[in-house]
Amino acid sequence: MAAGGLSRSERKAAERVRRLREEQQRERLRQVSRILRKAATERSAEEGRLLAESEDLVTELQGRSRRREGLKRRQEEVCDDPEELQRKVRELASAVRNAKYLVVYTGAGISTAASIPDYRGPNGVWTLLQKGRSVSAADLSEAEPTLTHMSIARLHEQKLVQHVVSQNCDGLHLRSGLPRSAMSELHGNMYIEVCTACTPNREYVRVFDVTERTALHRHQTGRTCHKCGGQLRDTIVHFGERGTLGQPLNWEAATQAASKADTILCLGSSLKVLKKYPHLWCMTKPPSRRPKLYIVNLQWTPKDDWAALKLHGKCDDVMQLLMDELGLEIPRYSRWQDPIFSLATPLRAGEEGSHSRKSLCRSREEPGPGDRGAPLSSAPILGGWFGRGCTKRTKRKKVT
Numbered sequence: 001m002a003a004g005g006l007s008r009s010e011r012k013a014a015e016r017v018r019r020l021r022e023e024q025q026r027e028r029l030r031q032v033s034r035i036l037r038k039a040a041t042e043r044s045a046e047e048g049r050l051l052a053e054s055e056d057l058v059t060e061l062q063g064r065s066r067r068r069e070g071l072k073r074r075q076e077e078v079c080d081d082p083e084e085l086q087r088k089v090r091e092l093a094s095a096v097r098n099a100k101y102l103v104v105y106t107g108a109g110i111s112t113a114a115s116i117p118d119y120r121g122p123n124g125v126w127t128l129l130q131k132g133r134s135v136s137a138a139d140l141s142e143a144e145p146t147l148t149h150m151s152i153a154r155l156h157e158q159k160l161v162q163h164v165v166s167q168n169c170d171g172l173h174l175r176s177g178l179p180r181s182a183m184s185e186l187h188g189n190m191y192i193e194v195c196t197a198c199t200p201n202r203e204y205v206r207v208f209d210v211t212e213r214t215a216l217h218r219h220q221t222g223r224t225c226h227k228c229g230g231q232l233r234d235t236i237v238h239f240g241e242r243g244t245l246g247q248p249l250n251w252e253a254a255t256q257a258a259s260k261a262d263t264i265l266c267l268g269s270s271l272k273v274l275k276k277y278p279h280l281w282c283m284t285k286p287p288s289r290r291p292k293l294y295i296v297n298l299q300w301t302p303k304d305d306w307a308a309l310k311l312h313g314k315c316d317d318v319m320q321l322l323m324d325e326l327g328l329e330i331p332r333y334s335r336w337q338d339p340i341f342s343l344a345t346p347l348r349a350g351e352e353g354s355h356s357r358k359s360l361c362r363s364r365e366e367p368g369p370g371d372r373g374a375p376l377s378s379a380p381i382l383g384g385w386f387g388r389g390c391t392k393r394t395k396r397k398k399v400t
Contacts, residue, residue: 092311096265102265103164106173114143115143141360152176154328156182167273168187171340174340188245191209193235194232208360209355259282264294266297295310
């Protein structure tokens with residue numbers, strides 16, 4: 001026996017007592033939980049006495065139940081009825097017309113119409129992961145700018161929108177014709193790789209997803225800079241990373257736009273990530289001088305209480321109504337006019353085999369540059385920003 005300590009048999013006895021006490025507590029918790037699920041009129045006198053003796057457990061379980069119900073309600077998708085939505089769109093149109101400096105914040109919800117899943121919707125990436133289901137992505141080269149993307153580009157062209165701050169990595173704002181100077185892609189762009197050895201950083205816009213070999217904390221794409229020979233890296237900012245690249249993140253323009261804004265329109269974003277960026281919400285200003293906030297989302301957001309107006313509707317439906325109200329025609333997307341083809345840097349000789357993703361092409365029948373004529377596979381594509389890289393990190397148990 002160690003000096004001043006317990007003997008081995010005493011420690012074992014104390015451990016057995018502790019475990020027995022914990023098991024009794026768990027059993028009491030299960031009993032109280034079963035009783036609480038019954039209607040008050042169906043409980044026996046003995047069950048009533050047990051609840052009275054377990055006041056702390058009852059309070060804890062009721063609190064858990066309220067939190068679960070609250071989370072469930074927040075995840076529900078709510079749609080305004082057509083008349084209510086039309087009324088709200090008229091109010092939004094007035095705000096757009098009268099805004100001196102309008103900034104648009106966009107999230108994954110504006111790309112669901114292009115068959116790109118969102119994150120926190122009923123079939124979103126995080127939602128599926130929390131249910132223990134696997135996540136994979138189809139070929140994103142098939143995605144095209146949606147009605148919402150094209151509407152935003154037209155609003156900027158008409159000088160009604162001054163800047164766009166996007167959380168999306170899909171490159172669809174770029175492909176809609178929105179000038180690069182007018183957008184900040186805070187989490188990167190799947191079509192852009194950069195050389196950080198060059199000063200300033202040298203960008204390479206590609207016509208294929210450059211993130212095939214990249215993931216969380218692993219960003220090299222396997223290609224090299226045409227100028228200095230340095231390793232190229234993707235521009236994606238994964239969950240848990242801090243974005244440090246100047247472009248395409250363009251944080252400087254995003255913060256400047258937020259500081260000038262008198263109106264912010266949030267489209268298809270849960271705002272659970274954007275809310276963590278105080279510079280985007282002018283939190284240093286008194287509330288009366290902060291921008292008016294308008295939110296379009298089917299689900300609850302943490303900024304709902306701050307909003308001047310919340311529209312519960314799909315982004316494309318709301319933007320169609322808004323553009324009609326403003327009397328503006330929505331341009332149709334054309335692959336022949338997609339700016340990515342004029343911005344793109346072609347691969348050098350010998351680099352054609354550096355990726356296996358399908359390349360964009362101006363015509364759906366035309367084979368993309370670098371494609372080797374292999375038949376398209378229906379299997380999901382893993383890896384990169386929408387495969388392994390999109391998975392939230394989980395704590396690993398320590399191996400003893």
